[in-house]
Amino acid sequence: MSTGVAEKTQKTVGGIRRKFAPWTDPKAVPLIRYQNVTKRFGSFTAVEDLSLDIYEREFFALLGPSGCGKTTLMRMLAGFEEPTSGRITLAGQDLVGTPPYKRPVNMMFQSYALFPHMSVWDNIAFGLKQDGVAKDATAARVEEMLKLVKLEQFARRKPHQLSGGQRQRVALARSLAKRPKVLLLDEPLGALDKKLREETQFELMDIQMELGMTFLIVTHDQEEAMTVADRIAVMNHGKLVQVAPPAVIYEQPASRYVADFVGDVNLIEGKVESNAGGLVRVHAAAADMSLTIAQDIQAQPGDAAWIAVRPEKVRIDLDPPADRSVNCVSGTIWDIGYLGDLSIYHVELADGSRIKAAKPNLTRMVERPISWDDKVWISWSPDAGVVLTS
Amino acid sequence: MARQTRGRWLVIAVPYLWLLALFLVPFFIVFKISLSQDAIAQPPYEPVFDLAAGWEAVRGALEQLNFDNYSYVLSWDNEFLLAYASSLKIAAISTVLLLLVGYPVAYGMARAPKSIRPTLLMLVILPFWTSFLIRVYAWIGILSPEGLLNQLLMALGVIDEPLELLATDTAVYIGIVYSYLPFMILPLYSALEKMDETLLEAAADLGCPPFAAFWKITWPLSLPGVFAGCLLCFIPAVGEFVIPDLLGGSDTLMIGKSLWTEFSVNRSWTVSSAVAVLLLLVLVVPIVFYQNVQTRQMEGR
Numbered sequence: 001m002s003t004g005v006a007e008k009t010q011k012t013v014g015g016i017r018r019k020f021a022p023w024t025d026p027k028a029v030p031l032i033r034y035q036n037v038t039k040r041f042g043s044f045t046a047v048e049d050l051s052l053d054i055y056e057r058e059f060f061a062l063l064g065p066s067g068c069g070k071t072t073l074m075r076m077l078a079g080f081e082e083p084t085s086g087r088i089t090l091a092g093q094d095l096v097g098t099p100p101y102k103r104p105v106n107m108m109f110q111s112y113a114l115f116p117h118m119s120v121w122d123n124i125a126f127g128l129k130q131d132g133v134a135k136d137a138t139a140a141r142v143e144e145m146l147k148l149v150k151l152e153q154f155a156r157r158k159p160h161q162l163s164g165g166q167r168q169r170v171a172l173a174r175s176l177a178k179r180p181k182v183l184l185l186d187e188p189l190g191a192l193d194k195k196l197r198e199e200t201q202f203e204l205m206d207i208q209m210e211l212g213m214t215f216l217i218v219t220h221d222q223e224e225a226m227t228v229a230d231r232i233a234v235m236n237h238g239k240l241v242q243v244a245p246p247a248v249i250y251e252q253p254a255s256r257y258v259a260d261f262v263g264d265v266n267l268i269e270g271k272v273e274s275n276a277g278g279l280v281r282v283h284a285a286a287a288d289m290s291l292t293i294a295q296d297i298q299a300q301p302g303d304a305a306w307i308a309v310r311p312e313k314v315r316i317d318l319d320p321p322a323d324r325s326v327n328c329v330s331g332t333i334w335d336i337g338y339l340g341d342l343s344i345y346h347v348e349l350a351d352g353s354r355i356k357a358a359k360p361n362l363t364r365m366v367e368r369p370i371s372w373d374d375k376v377w378i379s380w381s382p383d384a385g386v387v388l389t390s
Numbered sequence: 391m392a393r394q395t396r397g398r399w400l401v402i403a404v405p406y407l408w409l410l411a412l413f414l415v416p417f418f419i420v421f422k423i424s425l426s427q428d429a430i431a432q433p434p435y436e437p438v439f440d441l442a443a444g445w446e447a448v449r450g451a452l453e454q455l456n457f458d459n460y461s462y463v464l465s466w467d468n469e470f471l472l473a474y475a476s477s478l479k480i481a482a483i484s485t486v487l488l489l490l491v492g493y494p495v496a497y498g499m500a501r502a503p504k505s506i507r508p509t510l511l512m513l514v515i516l517p518f519w520t521s522f523l524i525r526v527y528a529w530i531g532i533l534s535p536e537g538l539l540n541q542l543l544m545a546l547g548v549i550d551e552p553l554e555l556l557a558t559d560t561a562v563y564i565g566i567v568y569s570y571l572p573f574m575i576l577p578l579y580s581a582l583e584k585m586d587e588t589l590l591e592a593a594a595d596l597g598c599p600p601f602a603a604f605w606k607i608t609w610p611l612s613l614p615g616v617f618a619g620c621l622l623c624f625i626p627a628v629g630e631f632v633i634p635d636l637l638g639g640s641d642t643l644m645i646g647k648s649l650w651t652e653f654s655v656n657r658s659w660t661v662s663s664a665v666a667v668l669l670l671l672v673l674v675v676p677i678v679f680y681q682n683v684q685t686r687q688m689e690g691r
Contacts, residue, residue: 100594
């Protein structure tokens with residue numbers, strides 16, 4: 001492998017990822033290119049005229065609801081489906097027409113697809129044997145993989161003698177054993193329980209950085225995509241809705257669809273009143289108030305707009321805030337969701353619409369300071385929300 | 391609680407009682423006859439146990455039992471050993487032929503679109519709607535010198551004079567393969583149909599072309615079906631009587647036919663009983679093997 005120790009410093013293990021953003025570099029050459037790819041199954045269009053670039057060493061997530069075409073997009077890269085039209089290239093080489101067994105990508109299947117009649121060892125060695133790798137080199141690689149996924153003592157077991165988490169690791173080791181240029185992960189953690197899933201997400205990130213490989217993950221779990229990925233592509237109806245790093249997807253969603261799909265959000269419908277000097281004023285019809293958002297957007301007064309505010313960015317108080325001029329409205333508590341770490345307050349406004357506000361539970365409290373039917377004030381700063389025009 | 395236990399014993403007892411009354415008891419009657427001697431009497435063997443005559447009489451009868459019939463059957467002077475060997479050979483070759491014909495059929499069925507699979511399954515079972523005997527008789531019409539097959543081949547110009555098929559071992563093979571094919575296809579189909587197709591995708595993904603993937607993935611995973619199908623065909627084929635009798639020639643040796651001849655022509659109940667008991671012993675080996683395979687399969691689940 002050409003990826004040496006020196007390159008690893010570009011992304012740091014277990015810490016903040018520094019300066020890894022090849023998609024912002026116009027000179028960077030993408031590893032994977034989907035070019036105007038369309039895939040139809042009969043009259044159903046799974047992927048429609050889609051173009052996407054993925055760069056080397058990127059951890060890329062395809063996120064969307066079931067049936068949005070994300071799995072089809074991945075299966076076309078693996079070779080299990082051929083595009084109806086368009087080109088898919090990997091390192092400059094056109095992949096269309098190449099059978100799956102000749103492609104330099106490997107896939108970790110959602111069902112794991114472990115060979116039930118083979119031991120863990122033989123499962124991991126399968127791809128290497130297929131390539132005619134020498135016996136001792138195969139053995140060394142399999143041992144290395146077993147160590148990587150911490151399954152050394154299970155090498156002789158058959159898949160049915162393993163737990164779900166262990167099977168998941170075998171599937172991962174098997175798909176990594178050939179050191180593919182790209183590893184495809186199809187809902188890899190879907191079958192694990194929440195705690196194990198969270199642990200495994202971090203392990204996946206560590207492994208990806210350690211091996212310096214390109215990972216493409218398909219998931220419908222937005223938290224998972226946010227945790228592991230360098231960039232996320234949100235898909236809907238066979239099209240890309242937004243492609244951006246997790247923080248951008250979350251904080252600056254491109255549309256109501258993205259805002260609503262990723263995380264929890266309050267969407268307030270209105271009309272643009274004014275747009276000048278980086279401040280957008282929107283008149284919200286429902287609450288009959290003017291809201292201010294600090295944002296540079298292309299919008300004319302009179303345009304339809306939606307304000308998206310995340311519940312954790314909404315303040316909730318029993319007393320009116322000192323400055324009531326900006327994004328402040330009163331209402332009554334309609335319902336409270338206690339999640340342990342957070343409480344979600346559903347506040348009903350005068351017109352009957354509801355806004356959610358999340359508040360961390362900073363102290364042990366038996367009696368909440370804010371309770372049902374209390375009159376409260378909610379507010380958020382101009383840089384808390386975003387204006388969406390689509 | 392006690393009633394529940396009694397209910398469970400009752401449920402378990404039903405199959406055992408069935409086996410006891412309809413298998414084990416008849417078997418011991420046959421076994422006892424095989425140890426008796428032929429006699430011109432009613433029934434045509436002696437001794438006959440008469441419990442009413444008292445303990446002494448029963449002991450006297452027991453002392454008359456011996457293994458003479460077994461040494462007669464197992465002697466090289468008679469054709470029985472050859473018939474056993476020939477039966478095993480014919481059954482083995484037939485089983486291999488059945489596997490060669492049945493596997494592609496079962497594979498095709500298992501890979502067919504889900505919507506037509508029930509229809510295909512029905513078509514495999516369809517021949518059972520006609521009597522087995524009638525179907526074997528029909529083959530006489532097909533295979534005879536003036537039969538359908540010869541007429542067709544001559545009309546096509548493939549052959550100039552009729553092939554001699556009827557009354558040969560070839561006809562017996564054709565008959566067995568035809569009659570037993572559903573017993574081969576059904577277990578194979580059930581094994582192949584259960585197979586997860588993503589396993590083949592995984593194999594392809596790891597660099598395995600389709601043909602190699604068949605031998606490395608599909609074939610080993612279908613082995614339980616292969617064993618089940620082979621044993622389901624092999625075991626009854628060894629004792630087959632109707633097919634060699636109707637389609638085979640006078641020189642086709644099969645133990646079922648020998649037993650029938652011994653019983654109905656030579657009217658020796660005792661020797662035919664010994665032949666039957668020995669046949670059962672021969673078949674115990676594959677039956678136990680089959681049981682083992684099944685148990686291991688169950689544990690694998």
